[in-house]
């Protein structure tokens with residue numbers, strides 16, 4: 001089968017189309033004839049920095065949609081031909097991918113395979129960030145960094161649906177604001193000025209919940225605009241490779257909390273809990289109309305072009321690979 005791997009770290013040009021043996025599902029696993037692959041920022045980090053790469057060649061890919069090909073021993077509830085979306089720790093950029101059955105989901109009625117591929121990674125992540133980590137309550141104000149990206153696009157909609165009284169987004173270029181304003185955000189600010197903008201919009205109070213996938217200086221500036229008892233959910237370091245530290249001076253006076261989340265960590269440590277979160281998150285699509293628009297699609301063998309587009313920081317919504 002065709003698959004995309006890299007044999008060395010580097011730019012998008014290190015991605016190679018190779019012929020690999022078709023993987024078979026082991027006990028508790030399902031194999032999928034892949035129709036669409038979701039491109040995640042973590043794929044770019046793996047290729048460029050070695051994030052979670054344990055050996056080379058490395059086979060990329062965290063989420064796909066397609067039809068069940070084969071079910072492994074001990075798997076119930078799936079049969080060959082079922083239309084599913086699946087989350088897996090690698091191997092998704094391929095014609096056939098294998099996923100733990102715990103993170104294989106039936107595609108909600110009416111959603112279809114193409115839109116189904118946008119959901120397995122970002123939707124449970126955004127849902128967990130707001131509801132489990134951020135403990136969203138009716139009337140809370142919410143700030144989301146990277147508001148026009150995959151997680152950001154659904155986080156705005158989920159925050160609004162969850163009863164937030166105001167949802168603020170941050171983007172690096174204001175030409176992405178239009179996309180975010182269609183995705184649940186009330187106001188969208190530029191990275192350069194978001195802290196003063198948030199304080200102005202909230203009458204100096206700050207926000208109850210903030211989601212930060214950027215880290216470093218952005219993390220520190222985001223923590224500074226949390227309101228009393230505010231919760232900051234940290235879930236990435238796209239803007240900083242150095243670790244950052246915080247202490248009592250930043251958290252004690254206004255009783256601020258900082259917590260983290262990793263969907264890959266959750267999938268490894270407690271896949272059943274992830275499944276429960278994902279099932280609630282998927283219901284927001286069927287019952288609440290949450291959607292993640294596909295802004296560009298590429299053939300599987302053109303994965304490098306998709307990576308270039310993410311790195312240009314001009315894309316919005318979700319990018320897909322067509323198999």
Ligand SMILES: NC(=O)c1ccc[n+]([C@@H]2O[C@H](COP(=O)([O-])OP(=O)(O)OC[C@H]3O[C@@H](n4cnc5c(N)ncnc54)[C@H](OP(=O)(O)O)[C@@H]3O)[C@@H](O)[C@H]2O)c1
Pocket residue numbers: 039040041042121122125146147148149150151152170171172173176213214235236237238239261262263264310311313315317318
């Ligand atoms: N912890 C978890 O479980 C988890 C799960 C999924 C995603 N994530 C993280 O969440 C973030 C968004 O992921 P995604 O898959 O939704 O990504 P995406 O659609 O590719 O969006 C990435 C967003 O990150 C922002 N960004 C900041 N620094 C960037 C850089 N150096 N290069 C490119 N973009 C940069 C961009 O917004 P601006 O240009 O407007 O800043 C862009 O909208 C990533 O940091 C990812 O690692 C974490």
